[in-house]
Amino acid sequence: MFELFLIDRSLWRHFDKLLFLAVLSLCSIGIAMTYSATITTIDLADYWQRQLIFTILGAIALISTALFDYRHLELLAQPSYIGLLISLLAVYFFGEVKGGARRWLDLGITDMQPTEAGKFLLIVFFAWYLSRFQEHIRSLPYLLGAVILLAAPLGLVYIQPDLGMTITLAFISGTLILINGVRFAHILMGVAAGIAAWRVLRGTLQDYMVERIQIFLDPGSNPDAAFNVRQALISIGNGGWLGMGWGEGPQNQLHFLRVRHTDFIFSVIAEELGYVGAVLILLLLFFVVWRLVHIADLAQDQFGRLITLGVAALIFFQTVVNVGMNLAILPVTGMTLPFLSYGGSSLISMMVAVGLAQSVIMRHRKIDFQ
Amino acid sequence: MNERPVRTVTSATIFVRLTLIATFIVLCMRLYALQIVSGATFQEQAVVNRLREIDLPAPRGVIYDRNGEILARNRPSFVIAVVPADLPTDDFTTAVDEQRIALERLLAVLRADTDPEMALHIAQGMFLHLGRFDFAAAFETAGIDLSYRLVNLESLQRTEDGREILVEKPMLIPDLSQPFPVAGLLALLERAVALETQGSSFKPVPVLELVDREQAFRVAEETYQLRGVRVLQKPVREYPYRELASHVLGFLGPIPQLAADDYTAQGYEDLNESVGLNGLEYTYQDVLRGKPGHKLIEVDILGRENRTIRTVQEPEPGLHLSLSLDIRLQEKMHKALARKVEETGAPHGVALAMNPRNGAMLGLVSLPSYDNNIFSEGLGDEYLALEVEDDTRRPLYNYAIGGLYPPGSTFKLVSATAALTEKVISPHTTIVDQGPLYLPNYFFPNDPTQAQEFVSWNHKLGIFHGPMTIVSAIGLSNDIFFYMIGGGFPNTMEGLGSERLAKWMRLFGYGELTGIDLPGEVAAFVPDDQWKRLTKAESWVTGDSYNTAIGQGDVLGTPMHVLVSTAAVANGGFVVKPQFVQEMVDAQNTLQWQHNPVIRERLPVDPYLLAYVQRGMWNAVNTASGTAVTSRVENVTVAGKTGTAEFCAYDPTIKDCIDRDDEGNLPFHAWYTAYAPYENPDIVVTVFVYAGGEGSATAIPVAQEILSAYFHELRP
Helix, strand or coil: CHHHHCCCHHHHHHCCHHHHHHHHHHHHHHHHHHHHHHCCCHHHCCHHHHHHHHHHHHHHHHHHHHHCCHHHHHHHHHHHHHHHHHHHHHHHHHCEEECCEEEEEECCCCEECHHHHHHHHHHHHHHHHHHHCHHHCCCHHHHHHHHHHHHHHHHHHHCCCCHHHHHHHHHHHHHHHHHHCCCHHHHHHHHHHHHHHHHHHHHHCCHHHHHHHHHHHCHHHCHHHHHHHHHHHHHHHHHCCCCCCCCCCHHHHCCCCCCCCCCCHHHHHHHHHHHHHHHHHHHHHHHHHHHHHHHHHHCCCHHHHHHHHHHHHHHHHHHHHHHHHHCCCCCCCCCCCCCCCCCHHHHHHHHHHHHHHHHHHHCCCHHHHC | CCHHHHHHHHHHHHHHHHHHHHHHHHHHHHHHHHHHHCHHHHHHHHHHHHEEEEEECCCCCCEECCCCCEEEEEECCEEEEECHHHCCCCCCCCCCCHHHHHHHHHHHHCCCCCCHHHHHHHHHHHHHHHHHHHHHHHHHHHCCCCCEEEEEEEEEEECCCCCEEEEEEEEEEECCCCCCCHHHHHHHHHHHHHHHHHCCCCCCEEEEEEECHHHHHHHHHHCCCCCCEEEEECCEEECCCHHHCHHHHCCEEECCHHHHHHHHHCCCCCCCCEEECCHHHHHCHHHHHCECEEEEEEECCCCCEEEEEEEEECCECCCEEEECCCHHHHHHHHHHHHHHHHHHCCCCEEEEEECCCCCEEEEEEEECCCCCHHHHCCCCHHHHHHHHHHCCCCCCCCHHHHCCECCHHHHHHHHHHHHHHCCCCCCCCCEEECCCEEECCCCCCCCHHHCEEECCHHHHHCCCCEEECHHHHHHHCCHHHHHHHHHEECCCEECCHHHHHHHHHHHCCCCCCCCCCCCCCCCCCCCCHHHHHHHHCCCCCHHHHHHHHCCCCCCCECHHHHHHHHHHHHCCCCCECCECEEEEECCCCCEEEECCCCECCCCCCCHHHHHHHHHHHHHHHHCCCCCCHHHCECCECCEEEEEEEECCCEECCCCEECCCCCCCCCCEEEEEEEEECCCCCCEEEEEEECCCCCHHHHHHHHHHHHHHHHHHHHCC
């Protein structure tokens, strides 16, 4: 295991510098926008410094992860799946209730939300499962096996309740299953099963979930949530072509925009940097995803390919859901914008995810590795 | 088997890339729609968000006395308020009510939960804001019991012909001395916020008024993170001389509910605005108020002012009023009268001083008085009514212009002038007082037992005044003389009679308002034949003329009427309009308005004849036998007329007048009305003490003190 951490100079040849640069640019913009969004609030005035430290830590984590050979993760696939199930069960039985949902585990020092790490555990596990049984996946039992293996953690997350996370996990795993290759007939079966499941599940939707969907469909129904969405729209619209200038957006500076340094940082960007700035940042985000898809294509094995696509799916999903929420084309879910929203754990875990992809691209030529 | 997955994989990544491009384009298009297509609309909304027009209150005009002493000014004070639009709205996705939590936290910061006095203070403020109905309704919905008190609410109302009359209306109002639980206060706040949200929700709802600087800063600090809580500056009216001039100045209070429509029609937007409710503050409300301005400010989400964009309209400060009142004289008057009122145990008394030449009021005291500062902190008209009720002497009542009394012998000035002018007597006509007058019965003129006895005050003392002219009759205040000129005597002389008495009474200003610039003035009907037929279904008899001529019977006037009629004698026959405000200046000290003395058409009296009336008043003071010798002032010639007016305060329970003495005689009001210097009058003074007994004993010393202070201390 020791040689894992030895730095082999030849490895760096395939390190994706463009990807790394794009990620660091996004992080820098994130720090700048966090500064703009929090500097007028006394309690949050040092958040940009914290975000800077998180970025440095994230960059270190990214490089460390890149050095780690992703193929060793195959060994961890099953334990991580079991670990995820156990922690979700622990949450179910001993979890702490906050804001009406049982999502946290009290670890004494800090509270932990197992689903945050669960995203990665599930990516690794499904990448392993799907690549391990790739030959058989076209037969129904193996596909059903994947669905059942997915259904267990999903069900546990759903009853926490955490609709947003359930959908996220379903999207990532679903993407992996689809990309790995599924028969068209099986897709139809899946759709049919989905419709059937919806009929059953609809009754179990928690009040808040129904309400969020309703608010999205009819913003007048809850003035306060609608207020946030409205303010986000006003902020974005206020930006115009070139924006009000960094640190000059009145919607942001006068705090009309809420949770502006996390969920609604994109609205801050749109207001202060305008249409040009917002599109450029979207471009950077999609470039990162594009680059990850590119890495997946180059991966030397199906496991690495699926891991990279899982990471791409995660970043893509969070970007679309968060930006969509800011633009009021998707409901409010409390999902952060990758690399840009303030928050240490979300930023560092995203960097680790990119590190995994780097680990895959650095080792995409067998010859280099041996 | 090996090839197919690879091909699927390839097509999959192409599909993935296409999805990425499509999503990117969708997001960019949506951004374009928001930022470019509807950008202008959103920019407008952002402006609405952060820009707000707020009122800039105009400072109320200051009131000065004739020497520039400040009688009414503005003291800075603070109001803690909530802005309904800025309060967090209840997020329905959570079980908790965010707005209630914010209000609860505010109440906690104000210590309403631990300090019962604070709770009471807030409840009182909310009562003012909400009014009786909503106050009670808030408690009812919160399920908290409230106890009530019954009051008779008095309010000034305009009649159809534009006069102001006091209207009494019984009302149930919550007892504000009971303890108020926080839950109740919360219900009040929530109701106030809910009501306000229906209108302009940016208008602050006052929670606690009249907070001092220290408390204001503490609350401002502790509520920094509380959305919607605002500490506002609000000036409070202050009257440094307190009860000394309260009947002149009046007081401020929130717009009374009964009159709300009137004020709204006049362009008042905020019904919590303090307006003058009495005295000069009421009369000159419009000029004192000025015009509020508007300012455009940028606010943050908490509604806190970030910066001023521009002043839309500068506030126009109210005009300052300069009175003719001399606060030093007012103080002397107050002290002298108060001492006498206390001595005699009289329920109330009045002292008035005026310049007889132009009607400029030098002083007005009506006792009991009250400290008008308490109304700046007070509870509004309904609780004023309560206080009035608790004090049977009714201190809010201005007896100088609101109380109607028989003027007694002070009215002889009117009868004397009338008799001389109407040639009932000449200045040299002699009438002999040889004891009581027996007026034969109209139907049985030859039966002496049916005759009606009329006595003069001196007969009770065993004195007969003998032969008198008009001058000595005024000096002695002999009633026989005035009976004769009022009603005549069968076969001897013809008197003035009802019509001519009534005519002169009207000429002297009785029967209508004097027009002083104070609210709440009253006047009685002038009694004449027609009046008596209509109200009493009896015809006018000679005895009525007798009583009228000496200011008894059905003659009624306010002390202000007596003052004005005395001035008319003093100034040679001019009925003046009494007036307090002489000048109005603006904030730059530029004169904006000056009072032109309002002098009515001169009485149709020959000055040569009027001089005999003046001489009679001179006699009263300056001859040994005069009735008012004690009112002399060193180095100044005073002329005066006493009055001792019998009155009947009818009590239905005993079916008689109250306070009769052992012999069944009615009680007396004490009057004295005088002017000085006799040669060229500067001041006319009228003193009235309710049930004060003999005018000479009770009213003269007060007037003497006032005159002496005026000539020797204030104008050395």
